Amino acid sequence: MSTDSHSVKGHEHHFAHHFRSAEHEYETTKEGIWLFMVTEILMFGGLFIGYSIFHNIYPEMFAEGASYLDWKMGFLNTLVLIFSSLTMALGIFFLQKNEQKKAVMSLAITILCGAIFMVVKYFEYTHKFHLGIFPGRLLDVAKVGVHHANLGMYFGFYYCMTGLHGIHVLLGMGLISWVLFRTLRGDFNSNYYTAVEGVGIFWHIIDLIWIFLFPLLYLVG
Amino acid sequence: MAGNHGDSQGHHITPLNVYLKVAGALFALTFLTVIAHHFSAQLGAMAAPVAFFIATIKAVLVMLWFMHLKYDTIMNRVIFGAGFFFLALLLAFSGLDIWTRVAEFSTL
Numbered sequence: 001m002s003t004d005s006h007s008v009k010g011h012e013h014h015f016a017h018h019f020r021s022a023e024h025e026y027e028t029t030k031e032g033i034w035l036f037m038v039t040e041i042l043m044f045g046g047l048f049i050g051y052s053i054f055h056n057i058y059p060e061m062f063a064e065g066a067s068y069l070d071w072k073m074g075f076l077n078t079l080v081l082i083f084s085s086l087t088m089a090l091g092i093f094f095l096q097k098n099e100q101k102k103a104v105m106s107l108a109i110t111i112l113c114g115a116i117f118m119v120v121k122y123f124e125y126t127h128k129f130h131l132g133i134f135p136g137r138l139l140d141v142a143k144v145g146v147h148h149a150n151l152g153m154y155f156g157f158y159y160c161m162t163g164l165h166g167i168h169v170l171l172g173m174g175l176i177s178w179v180l181f182r183t184l185r186g187d188f189n190s191n192y193y194t195a196v197e198g199v200g201i202f203w204h205i206i207d208l209i210w211i212f213l214f215p216l217l218y219l220v221g
Numbered sequence: 222m223a224g225n226h227g228d229s230q231g232h233h234i235t236p237l238n239v240y241l242k243v244a245g246a247l248f249a250l251t252f253l254t255v256i257a258h259h260f261s262a263q264l265g266a267m268a269a270p271v272a273f274f275i276a277t278i279k280a281v282l283v284m285l286w287f288m289h290l291k292y293d294t295i296m297n298r299v300i301f302g303a304g305f306f307f308l309a310l311l312l313a314f315s316g317l318d319i320w321t322r323v324a325e326f327s328t329l
Contacts, residue, residue, distance in 0.1 A: 026232075027294065034297045038304035045308040052312070053319055071258065078251050086244040089235075089287045096234045197289075204288045211279045215272035219258045 013192035026194050033198040037205055044164070044209050051157050051216065064147050065154030066217065068133060070124070074218035077120050078210060084113030085207040088176070088200050095193040100183055103196075107180040110203065114173040121166050128155075135159040161213060168206045175199045233292035243286045250279050 019025040055062045091106035132140030139152035179196045182188060188196055254275045261268040285291040290298055 030293070031297060031300065034293075034300045037301060041301075041304035041308060042311075045304075045311065049308070049312045049315055053315060057319075071255070075251070075255055079248065082244065082247045082251065085247075085283060085287050086240060089240050090237075093235065093237060093240065096232065201288050204283055207287075208280050208283050211276050211283065212273070215254060215258075215269075215276050219254065219261075219272050220269040 061148035071218040074214045078214045081207045084110045088203045098190045
């Protein structure tokens with residue numbers, strides 16, 4: 001790594017004293033983010049593997065569970081999340097170009113997309129609650145009129161996976177709000193946007209997980 | 222290790238049209254997933270592999286361009302790859318356990 005440039009006019013980032021340079025700080029922070037992403041992959045991965053194993057053991061029960069999901073809702077949310085991933089990437093792009101206003105717009109649209117995603121999720125969840133579909137033993141077997149007595153297991157997976165994912169969307173919206181506020185305050189520019197890059201990677205992994213959750217839950221069943 | 226040496230201004234900046242192309246491909250692949258789903262009867266046992274193959278292509282697009290892994294350090298790529306490696310290991314050993322069990326029935 002070469003030394004950082006202190007020759008840049010105006011926007012100079014003062015890196016923490018235990019780093020050699022601003023670049024050293026950026027690289028280290030990003031490596032930490034990637035280590036965190038590994039824990040995310042392993043956390044969701046455990047649920048995916050549990051789902052695959054039980055899907056293999058009870059294929060008809062999982063097919064019955066999937067028949068209660070509306071793929072159009074999942075499809076809509078997939079499009080919303082992909083669009084939000086684009087606007088998140090553009091938020092960083094505009095900071096790299098020192099176009100803070102456009103960056104703020106992009107980040108605001110990203111938060112809006114997260115909100116749309118959660119509203120769709122809210123309608124999906126409340127509709128299921130209305131039908132008596134709850135996870136595990138809480139599932140109202142008589143009201144739902146299940147064919148497979150252990151249908152609650154499918155919805156245990158459904159609520160755990162989409163719920164954990166939804167919590168990540170909410171956390172992501174909070175983190176994007178934080179970097180949006182800091183962008184408005186003038187903290188970020190083409191020399192320093194580490195926090196936005198890290199939040200961006202977190203937001204993209206939420207999209208990444210949904211890319212697999214959509215076919216797994218809504219289509220393949 | 223391409224593109225991220227030097228001062229912080231030297232970070233690789235992905236051109237705007239590349240982002241738009243990647244997003245376009247992601248939208249197109251999402252539609253393709255749904256189209257393939259409508260032919261799931263014809264696809265039969267291949268329906269799930271087709272859906273996950275398309276999802277994997279989408280995931281790679283997101284990782285390389287949106288998450289900037291294409292221009293990231295080898296270390297960060299190895300770190301992220303290690304996550305998937307250990308996930309595969311978990312699946313392999315869980316599968317070995319589940320599908321090599323011998324069913325035992327009580328005679329009582």
